[in-house]
Amino acid sequence: MSHQHIYKSFIKICFFIITVSASAQQTNDSIPKDSIIYKTNYGLRLGVDISKPIRSILQDYNSGIEIVGDYRISKKWYIAAELGNEEFTTNEDFTNSTSKGSYLKAGVNYNSYNNWLDMNNEIFIGFRYGFATFEQTLNSYQINTGNTILPPVFNNYPSTQKGLTAHWSELQLGFRAEVYNNIFITFSGSYKVMVNISDPRNVKTHYAPGFNRIYNSNTGFGFNYTISYLIPFAKK
Amino acid sequence: MLNSSCEKDDFCIEPITPKMIVRFYNSTNITQTKTVSNLSVNPEGYDEIYSNVSIDSIVIPLDVSNNQIIYNFSSEGNQDILSINYEIEEVFVSRSCGFKAIFNNVTVTSDVSNDWIIGLTETLENTITIPTIDNESSAHLQIFH
Numbered sequence: 001m002s003h004q005h006i007y008k009s010f011i012k013i014c015f016f017i018i019t020v021s022a023s024a025q026q027t028n029d030s031i032p033k034d035s036i037i038y039k040t041n042y043g044l045r046l047g048v049d050i051s052k053p054i055r056s057i058l059q060d061y062n063s064g065i066e067i068v069g070d071y072r073i074s075k076k077w078y079i080a081a082e083l084g085n086e087e088f089t090t091n092e093d094f095t096n097s098t099s100k101g102s103y104l105k106a107g108v109n110y111n112s113y114n115n116w117l118d119m120n121n122e123i124f125i126g127f128r129y130g131f132a133t134f135e136q137t138l139n140s141y142q143i144n145t146g147n148t149i150l151p152p153v154f155n156n157y158p159s160t161q162k163g164l165t166a167h168w169s170e171l172q173l174g175f176r177a178e179v180y181n182n183i184f185i186t187f188s189g190s191y192k193v194m195v196n197i198s199d200p201r202n203v204k205t206h207y208a209p210g211f212n213r214i215y216n217s218n219t220g221f222g223f224n225y226t227i228s229y230l231i232p233f234a235k236k
Numbered sequence: 237m238l239n240s241s242c243e244k245d246d247f248c249i250e251p252i253t254p255k256m257i258v259r260f261y262n263s264t265n266i267t268q269t270k271t272v273s274n275l276s277v278n279p280e281g282y283d284e285i286y287s288n289v290s291i292d293s294i295v296i297p298l299d300v301s302n303n304q305i306i307y308n309f310s311s312e313g314n315q316d317i318l319s320i321n322y323e324i325e326e327v328f329v330s331r332s333c334g335f336k337a338i339f340n341n342v343t344v345t346s347d348v349s350n351d352w353i354i355g356l357t358e359t360l361e362n363t364i365t366i367p368t369i370d371n372e373s374s375a376h377l378q379i380f381h
Binding site for chain 1: 246248252253255279282283285297299300301305326327328329330331332333334335336337
């Protein structure tokens with residue numbers, strides 16, 4: 001229920017931004033056009049997610065790298081993708097398991113922000129299709145007996161299931177600022193809904209690379225902080 | 237959102253490893269339950285689970301670290317020994333509950349001294365095999381006394 005609620009409010013916010021920017025555009029149209037046309041750069045933007053290395057240092061995360069890229073196709077639209085590899089250990093009360101693998105997310109971004117003059121900032125809404133291929137290792141587990149009279153049993157023989165896959169859809173909301181000429185900092189959050197996930201034999205997948213923790217309702221959340229560089233191809 | 241992966245979104249509410257449910261019956265009128273007076277129960281080598289209670293049904297755990305557990309059942313100072321042998325099957329329940337054990341081919345044997353336990357079947361035999369113990373919805377073992 002709460003996820004649904006978050007999802008709904010998220011969409012509401014997105015629509016609000018779209019409507020506000022659309023109405024702002026309409027009012028602009030009624031004003032006679034200025035003779036100066038401000039141009040912005042078009043090109044391929046490549047970057048790296050720096051939240052993953054930071055989380056590795058903070059030790060709530062094992063390791064990961066994500067390369068992000070987008071290509072501007074019109075004033076408002078971008079083709080965007082993320083490619084990553086990560087390893088994450090899920091420590092639950094009775095199980096400890098590690099997921100390890102690679103993922104690719106591809107889709108589009110829509111910039112709903114109206115830039116002032118020749119500035120090139122964004123408040124974007126993105127949609128992605130995500131795919132991951134990974135393995136999950138059950139490192140250790142304890143049989144849940146619910147009694148404290150008899151001694152607990154710990155199993156410490158790791159077992160790995162390879163060849164697991166995940167497919168999901170993802171909605172993103174991000175803020176991007178050009179902090180220096182062609183250098184951008186992006187801050188974005190995502191809400192993911194699993195479409196298809198394979199589970200190891202006799203266990204469940206707790207974490208899929210790129211999707212992050214798989215909640216009971218087959219949903220997930222993500223957070224990115226990226227630094228990227230725009231290779232300008234044209235000025236339009 | 238940064239720490240969402242650390243928060244608990246579920247709690248273990250599903251059934252976990254089942255315990256063995258034992259009901260006591262009257263050996264002379266086998267359809268009638270019969271209260272045991274001053275019953276004490278303990279797994280061999282461990283503390284008592286029941287101590288001097290008058291009761292007609294009990295719940296006892298099986299040992300998941302072993303294929304056997306021995307229980308001492310004493311009523312009014314008379315002790316009977318029950319050996320329980322079984323195969324353990326591990327079953328994944330959920331993220332928060334982890335794995336549970338279920339027990340197959342459970343063979344219960346009462347020692348032949350028959351201090352107060354007369355039998356474990358309606359024909360008052362000293363041994364019985366229960367195909368599986370995978371839930372706690374009904375009694376698994378009948379003890380006639």
